[in-house]
Amino acid sequence: MATIDLNQSSIRELNEKLQVGSSGDNFTVNNTVGKHALSVGLTKDINVEINGHVGYYCAGMNQEASIKINGNAGPGLAENMMSGQVRVTGNASQYAGATAHGGLLVIEGDASSRCGISMKGVNIVVGGNIGHMSAFMAQSGTLVVCGDAGDAMGDSIYETKIYVRGKVKSLGTDCEEKEMKKEHKEELATLLEMAQMNYSVDEFRRYGSARKLYNFDIDQVDDY
Amino acid sequence: MCGIVGLFIKNPELESQLGALVAPMLSEMTERGPDSAGMAVYRDPNEKGCKVTVLAQDADFDWADFENAVSSNFSVIKFYVNQNHAVLSLGASLNEVEAWLHDNWNALSVTSAGSNIEIFKGKGNPSDFIEQFDIKNMTGTHALGHTRMATESAITTEHSHPFSTGQDLCLVHNGSLSNHNRLRETLKRAGVQFKTDNDSEVAAGYLSWRLSEGDDLDQALNHAIEDLDGFYTFAIGTKDGFAVMRDPIGCKPAIMAETDDWAAMSSEYRAIATLPGAENARIWEPEPTQIYSWKRS
Structure with missing residues (x-):
């Protein structure tokens, strides 16, 4: 177990140490005081526990590593994550999980606006609410919301699946409620278990693309 | 940003x-x-008149001269200079003070006015x-x-x-x-x-x-x-x-x-x-x- 104190080490020193860590290594990071770009670009299955609130772009581009933040996260948490797991015990600011391709992002509190914008395969589980324009142009992966969703959820959505337990303030263009089939309940149950969220799948509704906005229609071939 | x-x-x-x-x-x-x-x-609220902060663009502005002029025209509760700003806490109405500044002190601009506020700024x-x-x-x-x-x-x-x-x-x-x-x-x-x-x-x-x-x-x-x-x-x-x-x-x-x-x-x-x-x-x-x-x- 290595402990890195950000009163002593620079952000660059922290990220260099984490990036050369070996599989299974454990790191603790203290005195974060809202600093930016902590624990980014990791490529090994190491465990990082961050104590305190973090600023912009924490855990960006993560691959394989498991990162836990005991606090709140600023904008751009786990942006473009590829794999691994990122968990924040508090709230996350704007565009958490933006463009992320894979892995699991768990936000135990609320996520702000644009959560999962343009997500490309990541699974995101939010214990609380999500803000407006979440899952905008979301392409694939799953967004689970145990609280309420803000305005224009899933606007211009492609093939991401969204499960919401609470109220949805409004749906974005081409996003609609869909039937909750057996396979969806199974998928949701697995994600809730992985995220350690104790809710019944029967409390959730499913939303996804109406596929009217982006699909090529053969009947309109002459229009192009 | x-x-x-x-x-x-x-x-x-x-x-x-x-x-x-x-x-x-x-x-x-x-x-x-x-x-x-x-x-x-x-x-430091001034409830008996007004408080105004002024800014001089010219680094050589003669604040002593200005202070003299202020004291001969108004009852001064507090006057102090901070860099190229001065805060005037006066026993006069804001209208009177602003009119006087406007008519006599082109080199100064007002950054704040009221009874409590002071505004300072710099490049x-x-x-x-x-x-x-x-x-x-x-x-x-x-x-x-x-x-x-x-x-x-x-x-x-x-x-x-x-x-x-x-x-x-x-x-x-x-x-x-x-x-x-x-x-x-x-x-x-x-x-x-x-x-x-x-x-x-x-x-x-x-x-x-x-x-x-x-x-x-x-x-x-x-x-x-x-x-x-x-x-x-x-x-x-x-x-x-x-x-x-x-x-x-x-x-x-x-x-x-x-x-x-x-x-x-x-x-x-x-x-x-x-x-x-x-x-x-x-x-x-x-x-x-x-x-x-x-x-x-």
Whole structure:
């Protein structure tokens, strides 16, 4: 177990140490005081526990590593994550999980606006609410919301699946409620278990693309 | 990008440390706005007349001469010079003082007017501003600060925030307005005067105008949502406290925190982290178009 104190080490020193860590290594990071770009670009299955609130772009581009933040996260948490797991015990600011391709992002509190914008395969589980324009142009992966969703959820959505337990303030263009089939309940149950969220799948509704906005229609071939 | 900080003291014992608490917050926002900085401080109320802060563009301005002229025309409660600014606390009405300044002192511009407010601003690195103006030793009830990264108009002292929006009112802004040129022309016709081509000054002028039309601050801000096009996080200083509002899209960041001793807002948590007890403060992100305000009861 290595402990890195950000009163002593620079952000660059922290990220260099984490990036050369070996599989299974454990790191603790203290005195974060809202600093930016902590624990980014990791490529090994190491465990990082961050104590305190973090600023912009924490855990960006993560691959394989498991990162836990005991606090709140600023904008751009786990942006473009590829794999691994990122968990924040508090709230996350704007565009958490933006463009992320894979892995699991768990936000135990609320996520702000644009959560999962343009997500490309990541699974995101939010214990609380999500803000407006979440899952905008979301392409694939799953967004689970145990609280309420803000305005224009899933606007211009492609093939991401969204499960919401609470109220949805409004749906974005081409996003609609869909039937909750057996396979969806199974998928949701697995994600809730992985995220350690104790809710019944029967409390959730499913939303996804109406596929009217982006699909090529053969009947309109002459229009192009 | 710009940085905003605001600090409202709830525990009167901390009023003597206002500057010492707010200076590190402003310093932490340097990377968001290295071009210029400014601060509005609320303190030493003058209920017997008015308090005015003036700015001299000319470094060689003769402050001693000016002070003599002030004392021979008005009853002076307090007069002090801080760098290229002077604060005049006088036993006269604001109209009288402003008319006198306008008629006799072209080299000076008024940065703030009211009974409590003092506004200081300067070009260059915020840490130099903090040092030169001795922000750390300022006392007071609340303060708003701004670090500017200029995107749409020149870097001068007069383009720096906070902008006065009326008596004891001021505005700091992070963002950019896209309809400021047309709105400025409309406001000019309504009698609002502008010193620069800065977009944030238009927002300040807009709020002044709404307030002069009889709106209270909440009404003025709600009208602003309709009439201002662009991105903004605003913090508005008032005589008794301050208010915060984000645009409907909520692009520009803002974070708020509160303890039993203070309430604070900033563009980023790292500025708030410098405050005592920040670790255990109640922290939240303001919702778009919601007005959040603190007031002395």
